[in-house]
Amino acid sequence: MMTITVDLGARSYPIYIGSGLLGHAGLLDAHLRGRDALIVTNTTVGPLYLGRMRGMIAHGRVSTVELPDGEEHKTLATTAVILDALVQHRLGRDGVVIALGGGVVGDMAGFAAAIYQRGIDFIQVPTTLLAQVDSAVGGKTGINHPGGKNLVGAFHQPLCVLSDSETLHTLPDRELSAGLAEAVKCGIIADAQFFAWCEAHAAALLARDAGALNHVIRRACEVKAEVVAGDEREHGRRALLNLGHTFGHAIEVCAGYGTLLHGEAVGAGMAMAARFSQRIGWLAAAEAGRTVALLAALRLPVRPPRVEVEPFLAAMAIDKKVLGGQLRLVLPRTIGHAVVTAEFPLADLRAFVRAELAA
């Protein structure tokens, strides 16, 4: 087992990474300390891992709430179901919420924990690669609104994150690739060596080699932890983690939620960001090429779907990366270094989007 620490002063917490951690008796004892817990999971993950999860909790009352599976359920209404369960099982301020599942479960369970009694503790047990490398780390919780993704939420740091790479054996291929997209992102924004490692180990990752998966989770978490520690509430540098997300959100909105997985949309969005950065002369053609090639090798889409231009541009502008009315993008300068910037000609962006969607 490897342990990474997210360094946030009084809110610091460990990420435990390894194969077969779920069911490991005693691992959570120091965090739970016998307190009452509510496990939040969904109808897909529950039947697979709920037994092992409950087996880790020796003391305290344990209750469970099982949500429907799918991003379309990441709503205020489903959050209310979790809140109802917390009230029904009479969890006090010292209660603990345990999120067992992918990013949707983690985001919603974390949000419910953030607002129940104005904030109780929670633990992330991510069971998808996307959640293990990205959404379970960093304290962003929230839900979607018909007007946009993650428009409602809270910053709420977990007590700990437990990532068992064995759970990835039951993950569909598309979801594995979607998770790898967010890992590659960490390489592009902050670690050229890790990017090269991913290029060299693409086949091992797709074959779900345990060592390769544990390494990719660890290195992605280390990059993310370092970025989050420097900017917990995204006033600056943390926005780098949104590489590919502005294009990606527009892809998700215009293609219709559920058509693409979030990680797939981010993959295509990162390819677009690389090509746009190349177009305005910021990223070398060879590096843009490597970026697109790695994403493709990991079986991710690298082109946006064929959608209308104007709704796409509109969807980019409602995105949270707009600050004071000005559209800011995360763009790679080289592999291993990206910037958050509004210093590009909007006309270029419009022409670029037009050309991409016509391609």
Next chain:
Amino acid sequence: MMTITVDLGARSYPIYIGSGLLGHAGLLDAHLRGRDALIVTNTTVGPLYLGRMRGMIAHGRVSTVELPDGEEHKTLATTAVILDALVQHRLGRDGVVIALGGGVVGDMAGFAAAIYQRGIDFIQVPTTLLAQVDSAVGGKTGINHPGGKNLVGAFHQPLCVLSDSETLHTLPDRELSAGLAEAVKCGIIADAQFFAWCEAHAAALLARDAGALNHVIRRACEVKAEVVAGDEREHGRRALLNLGHTFGHAIEVCAGYGTLLHGEAVGAGMAMAARFSQRIGWLAAAEAGRTVALLAALRLPVRPPRVEVEPFLAAMAIDKKVLGGQLRLVLPRTIGHAVVTAEFPLADLRAFVRAELAA
């Protein structure tokens, strides 16, 4: 105009108190800085003060959402109405929510601001005495759940609080008294002199004398600001502000929400806390008597309604003041000093509640 500062480091903020502040051009400019704003008000307060409120905002886009009036609307569903308005009017992360109304509007608008885009700025413009002396100060925001009051919410400090005592001229008598209950509470827990001042000025307060009202708002805010500054997230001393609230919540639940105003229930709850403290030998009979007499002079109920004993006790236990399964109460030791304690015989409490409800 008087200004009190709530000292919370980077989240410190001023409370402006005076007669005729609403409509005072320029007063909010330093806080708004031309940013887009959404004014949240209700159907009672909007027609009275929305014009003056809008007149204070010279720059930036201003939108409004008017909610139905009443505690029964302090729900997740009504919060969703505010969130929808924020999305519809496309407020960005730099947008500002302005809460114009009583405690219900302030609690909900503040909660919506706390969770929209994981937290945007908000300003409190309380128009009831209860909100001016209590709910608008301290950063507690939230909504009710069928299982209990304020079970869902967030700590979110405002940019500033603007309390115009002129708005109290349109306040119903019962609501004036309800607000005075929370002010008297500040005297009991922390300031015997202020308590004595309230005894001497009860008639002036009920007559809505401007000087008396401004003083009571100021002194209550000073006490609350001092307590909150020492314990923003209620790990300890802040719980003193819950004097009368555990009994009071049980009164509200058992009488049925809406039968009594919150401040009225707290008034009766403080009278009960004083009598219980006297019963277990902690508060002198004379001081318990003065407490009940002042509350009565301010036209507040000092007895619980005739309700069933068991549901009353059950309602006390679900309350958030229960920590780790142990019921903690705030009890006065003298006028001017109270303690948060679980050091009383539960059997005494049961017998006391039984006697009170049978009286």
